[in-house]
Amino acid sequence: MKPIEESWDSCVKCGICRSVCPVFKEKKEEPFVARGHITLIQELIKGSIDFSSKKAKNYLGECLLCTTCVESCPNDAHTDLAVVAARITVNKIHGVPLYKKIMAKTMSSRKLLDLSVRLGNIFSPVVFKTVKDVPREGVNVKIKNPIVEKDRLLLPISKKTFLNSYPEIIKGTSGKRVAIFIGCAVNYAYTEVGDALIDILKRLGIEIVIPKAQVCCGGPIYYSGMVDKAEKLAKKNIKLFETVEADAILIPEPTCASVIKIEYPRIFKYFSNDKYLKKAEILAERVHDPVAYLYNDTNLIDILKNTKLKREHTVTYHDSCHLNRGLGIKTEPRKLISAIGNVKFREMKDADRCCGNGGTFSVDFRETSLKIGKRKAENIINSKADTVVTGCSGCMMQIAEVLNIEHSQISAKHTIEIIDQALKGGDL
Ligand code: SF4
Ligand code: SF4
Known part of the structure; x- marks a missing residue:
């Protein structure tokens, strides 16, 4: 090959x-x-x-x-x-492990994903235990099973998905128009991150398009070597977004953004005979991280300079691998966070070192994943921050878990959340 x-x-x-x-x-x-x-x-x-x-x-x-x-x-x-x-x-x-086969089947269909989350909600009291007093709220699985340990902190399941919470178009006044590809973690779990993004865009008068037929980017399937299945999802998203008029496609999940921007073209260049490469490259050009978009294409930084959080916070920042090395976004989030009043920004050691999550890596190689995460937790704790901010849901979950293991109460937030709170005069 x-x-x-x-x-x-x-x-x-x-x-x-x-x-x-x-x-x-x-x-x-x-x-x-x-x-x-x-x-x-x-x-x-x-x-x-x-x-x-x-x-x-x-x-x-x-x-x-x-x-x-x-x-x-x-x-x-x-x-x-x-x-x-x-x-x-x-x-x-x-062969592919059974849990990955089930994952691929479920992620390949929006209906199946929605159904799994509905079932997860119905059976939640039996299957999950909500864990609140941790760096970020999540759930533990109550039932012993061969895939996920009972003490592992998992993403919470949202009662209503992001995609079902908003109309397909939210009108704006600024003349700017963006589309949102939401990604599964924010659609089904950290919906508050999606809500915060909508809130920010509305405040800036930006028109928002949320194409309802979008499907999972296929990242976990692709990275697991099931490239043929990922290719089918890539084609669906490429076809859909071809029809969507927008200045930019914003993806608040850097893993999904990296998959669409970097891996979709690779799929059609290296692994498929289909003539989708040009289309994949066109889509890739349109994809942006929302924080970078807000920094580069709006006057958000000036607005943030006149905002402040209710209380003083010392904030540190973790670079997600897909955001930093994948999309090349490193300075924009730091500049926006530092502009917020009542925020003292403090850099941690090795901020760009991987947190050890790696998607299914954290399931298949939990021991190594936690060892890598422990180093990240130590660097966060040593920064003396009370809040760690990152641009990725997977990192947020892993960081919450490793901080919890180290008995730390430092809270884990998404960059979009801290910006939204600053605009509202709220708190973390
Ligand atoms: S850095 Fe590693 S992968 Fe790159 S050339 Fe050297 S040995 Fe090979
Ligand atoms: S885990 Fe090591 S070998 Fe694998 S991508 Fe990261 S640096 Fe490279």
Whole structure:
């Protein structure tokens, strides 16, 4: 496969990736770093290692796809892409775990996703326990099961989805018009983040389009190596948004934004024969992180300079991998947060180091995920902030969990939430 060959050719085995890889930092074994992944894939293809070996499968699985190695690689080796490509072959040989099959089936259909959340709500008192006194409210599963530990803090399930809460068009007065792709985490769990985004856009007089037929971006399916299934979702979203007129498509979930902006074109360039590449590239150009859009295309920063939160807060910021390395958004959230009155911004150590979530990585490799998360929690605590802000729901959930394990009450908020509260004169 082309992505594998390209990474294979560009890796000169310098080992720089060993100093930055969060997984290698915990495992300290060569097969868990970019150079090791590339060598392993080379050997697998040559046939000197068997693809059906369970060890090889785990080595290729235990990668966060955080792209820290890609960022630091002097030769531009795209290990993330090579690992996804190798996972396709691993899946063909080992099969896909049952829970991932169910995940893929459910995420492929809006109806099934909505139904699962409705059932989750109906059976919530039996299945879930709400956990309130933590850095961010979530749920624990009450019933012992083979996939998620009972003590794991999960995203809460919202009573009403974001997509069912708003009309398809919310009129504006400013002449600007944006569309929203909401992503599953905000649609079904952290709906308050979506509500805050609507609130901000309305205050700025921006017209909002919320296409109701949007489907999951397919990220967790794609990253798990089920690229053919992700491709079907990509086509649905591409076709839908082709018909939507808007200055920008805002996605408050950087994983979904990265999938649409970076992985959709890769799907049609490397993994599919379908002639969708041009369409995928056009869609990719239109996708923006809402915080970056608000910073670059509106006068929000000037407005924020005249706002203040009810109480003083010391705030630190965690860079999500997909927002920072994926979309290249690093300074915009910091500038907006720092502009808010009553906010003292304090940078934490290694703010751009992965929190260890990595989507299904945190399910499949919980021990490593928590070890990486512990380092993040320590850096947050050492910053002496009372609030940690980030632009990603997955990071927010992981950070809430690892802070809770460290007995910290530092609260975890989304960048959009703190901006919204500042505009309202509210609090965190
Ligand atoms: S930094 Fe890049 S070139 Fe160097 S070993 Fe790692 S992947 Fe290979
Ligand atoms: S993507 Fe992240 S976890 Fe995977 S090899 Fe690169 S740095 Fe390590």
